[in-house]
Amino acid sequence: MEFKPKLELKRWDFKIEDQVRSWWEKEDWWKFDPNSPKPKFVIDTPPPYPAPLWHIGAAVSYAMHDMIARAMRMMGYEVLYPIGFDRNGLPIELYVEKYLGLTPWKTDREKFLETCRQVLDSWVEKMKETLKRLLIAADIDNPYQTDSPDYRAFTQATFIEAWKKGLVYEAERPNNWCPKCRTTIADAEVEYKEMKGIMAYIKFKVKDSDEELVIATTRPELLCACRAVVVHPDDERYKKYHGKKVIVPIYGHEIPVLPHKMADPNFGTGAMMVCSFGDWRDVQIFRELGLTPVKAIDEEGKMTECAGPIAGLKVKEAKMKIVELLKEQGYLVKVEDIVHKVPVHERCETPIEIIPMKEYYLKQLEFKDVLKKYAEEMKWQPERYKKNLLQWIDSVSTDWPISRRRFYATEIPVWTCKRCGYKYVPPPGRYYRPWKEDPPIDKCPKCGAREWEGEKRVFDTWMDSSVTVLYITKYMRDEEFWKKTFLEGVKLRPQGYDIIRTWLYYSLLRVHQLTGKRAFDLVFINGMGLDPKGKKMSKRYGNVIMPEEILNKYGADATRFWIALEVKPGENYRVIENKIQGAQKFLTKFLNVARYVSSFPYPEGRVELREADKWILAELAELIEKVRKAYAEMDFHTVAEEFYHFVWDKFSSHYIELSKKRARMMDERFDEEDAKAAWWTLHTVLKNLLLILAPISPAISDYLWRRLYSSESVHAQRLPEAPEEWRDEATLEKGRAIMELNSKVWKAKKEVLGKKLSDPVTVEELKSAGVELPELGGFEEDFMALHNVVRG
Known part of the structure; x- marks a missing residue:
């Protein structure tokens, strides 16, 4: 019987990633269905701020968030995983001022805003392409943007609601003042x-x-x-x-x-x-x-x-x-x-x-106790970052000044009566620009005057960012959707540790003020990407590594596998290129394992397993148990590490070698029924490995899955669960003893006996080389065939 690989590729070509991504764009397994009977999992994905340079550290965090989304889908959740861009605030203004020479206080406001918008648009298009190349499975072409009229209307609506609740006031008091940003x-x-x-x-x-x-x-x-x-x-x-x-x-x-x-x-x-x-x-x-x-x-x-x-x-x-x-x-x-x-x-x-200024304030001091309670209730990955939030809450000593004297941000929807000073706040529902338009009211309800001063100040950008979870779950806009996602779903906040005191804190504060609910059930903290010497990446230092540099050399799958293998939750990490290259080599190794397995048919019906087959299935069962737990805890480092060692140290180095002659029927000791047991085991292990790898390296796993097992995407499947009959501690112990014995025999043949690994060797020769063969039990025929051991 001739065994020809079904897979022709001998080396993973990451250009195939574009082809696989095009499959996904035509399919629906990644799209959120609010009417699905599955439990809902909401990821309040950090909306990145557009920038001309987006370093590899940002790409790493978004790849990890995508791993979470993919894993949770495969664990049976309906996943809401939106993409957005946080476009309000100072960074774009400072860029336009520095590089385009438009000073906001000396330029027509509308012209300045339009210039900011155009620059942001160009940056966003580049970032969208990077997200696609990272194999992010989300609606990248239709992101929400915090400077859109729809989003700004939502921010204003939440302010109006807070105003009605008496949570906002205006006062003159000393404040932190930036003389440069004014x-x-x-x-x-x-x-x-x-x-x-x-x-x-x-x-x-x-x-x-x-x-x-x-x-x-x-x-x-x-x-x-x-x-x-x-x-x-x-x-x-x-x-x-x-x-x-x-x-x-x-x-x-x-x-x-x-x-x-x-x-x-x-x-x-x-x-x-x-x-x-x-x-x-x-x-x-x-x-x-x-x-x-x-x-x-x-x-x-x-x-x-x-x-x-x-x-x-x-x-x-x-x-x-x-x-x-x-x-x-x-x-x-x-x-x-x-x-x-x-x-x-x-x-x-x-x-x-510190300068005394009249500003709008949002009350926060009276909410410190409930926010500390929420901090304790949320599940953190890793747990130690909870103290960062608690320490910040303890340090809060004044109410939050929410007004800013800038331009590219959401306007504060307030008009002041010129005669009596009455503050008019309009009804929610549309985007208001008080500096440019009249209020939607004929006369002052207090004194009857008709002249108004439109508010020129804007919101602190965290007023927009702090309600992202409410925006994506359609609070105040679609009650049924909000109920299914926010009220009934599991809500995750993934983010960097550097913005715990801002994005996480303000989100908890604002969501509680508006809904009386805790914003999140889970918090996932990612660390910071450093250069190879352990220094923070910065344009100022000239050490920024661009994601495109890495993706052009190694592709997304290898980059993502490196991320999972090297980046522990909440830990800073160094971007060292030879480690990414190592991840690429490992994926080629895995491809060649799959190519070897594709040489054999996948038997239908019952097969009679040998001891070696039972052993690798027991190892697989242990692997599945570990990775399911790690995926549930969003610990991709453990998944990748366990996967790597299983493929490299157990499946490839030992089981494939032990079963090779049986699978190919190259030894008279084995018949076709023995071979079928090896074929079935090889395919069963590979299928499960593809399912395990899918959230981390999605393109290679989906490509191999469709070529070998199904026309439906691997990402539409469930993470594997090991049958109880695979779990066998005694077989595990015997198999691990055989692994040790294999290593001893290979070493003895090469270093002591001067033989090739394929050369025949007698029991006596091995004994003379210091290797005493024990009772091999059910492993004997596979072991003797592997090492070409002859008796006598």
Whole structure:
């Protein structure tokens, strides 16, 4: 009998991935059916922000989310897996300003917005193609976009609902302010960066005395706003000054010396300048002591008129100038160069200032306890990231400022009556642009006036992003769909650990405020992609690895298998190309295993299995049990690792070798019935391996499945479950002992006896080489045939 492979390919050609993807585009197994009787699984897929450069780390996270979607479909769920793009906010504005030269405050607003939109459109098209090349099984051509009129109308509708519930208010209070972006930012958008600075030691004259207090400060430019000096109550050096007054150098106003526990005796000289809006500690002390603040820095980051000789200067210039003046006038003791942590805006890394501004706020303090309860109730992968959310919730100390003084974002749907100041908030249902259009009301319901001031401010982009799960489940738009997906489905949030305090936190807050429900049941956290040296990828460092570079060399299946094998949930990982190349070689190895198996027919009916067949099925049963558990826990690393070792170390290296002569009937000890048992086992194992591999490397698994077993996609099948009769611990032990014996025989023939592995060898020769053959039981004929062992 001639055994010719049904598969002709000897090396996996990733160009076939395009062909396989075209099959999927014509099929419906991946499309969400809300009327399906299957339980629903909702993935609140992170909508990426479009960018001209999209590095490999982003591609890795979306490939992992697709693995989740595919695995859950094969585990019996109807999966809602949408693709979206988060297009609102500062990044596009900063790009247009820097590279296209359009300053938002000096450009016609409509023209500026249209330019932003066009640039985003071009970026989105490139990103769509990358997602397709990653073999993402979703409706990539019809994504939702957070800057679409439909989405913005939805964001506005959720704001209107919060307004009606009394959760929104307007107030003037100190806020984090980015002088470069000219907007208020929330605490969650502030990062701390180590920067070079100075520590100036300044002499303050004690009133009615010849004494001087020396105060160390990193912000001498705020002397004009200094309204008190505080010292720690227990600091013996300064107890005699409690209640006395000192005179502020250059400006000459008198301020009190007060004891306060927030003064650090170990910082500088232990005496601390309290300046209005110097930092949040200053703000707190001002409130506690009832001091009257002054505004020393304006919205452009320049010193105001109250700064006297340094008025009009940028903060950095003002700092140097005031030090120069202090030195000239004899107030400066010394200046030290220091490195300290400075609060910066995460978007542009500009040091922030604290400036009092009138903004809209969303209440959040009263919801901290329920959000902590939700954090505990959700299942985390990995569990340790739960503490990140809990720590952030504990740190929240003010309500969320949700208004921004920018342009490319969802407008706040509010009009203010010019006569009486009444705030008109319209009914939900359409997209409102108050800066451009009149309100849908004839006259003010409070005073009857007809002149309105349309709101020019926009929402913080997290106001849009925080309701993605409600948008995709059609909250307020399709009650039946929302019931089946949000209320009855399992809801997953996959995301990076760096936005736990923003996207995850704000989503939990907003969904609870709007629905009274917990937003998610599961949270999957992915790590960050680093370059081969372990450094964060950044355009600034020139070390960004583009996904196209990898896909053009190795294809998506190999890239995805590398992702699963190397990237553990929640862990940072290095992108090392030779490991991706190794994944590609493994898939070629697997292809050749499939090619070998395709040489044999797949017997129908009952076959009489040999001991080796029973052993590999017992190994397969153990593999299936492990990977089903790992898939349920979204642990693809374990799946890939177990799959790799099974294929390489057990199936290919041992079972195929043990059964090869039997399968090919190359030994007189075996007849066709013996061969059929091997054929059936080979195909049964391969079929199950294709099902296991499908969520990770979807193209090669589907291609092989359709060529060998079915015209229906492998992705329309269920993950395998091992029959009970395959589970046999005793057979497992015997088979693993045979694996060890195989290795000993191969080593003895090659290294001790100087034979080829195919050469005949006697029992006595093996014994002389240190290999004593035990009782082989049901493995004997396969073992003796494999090693060409002859007796006598």
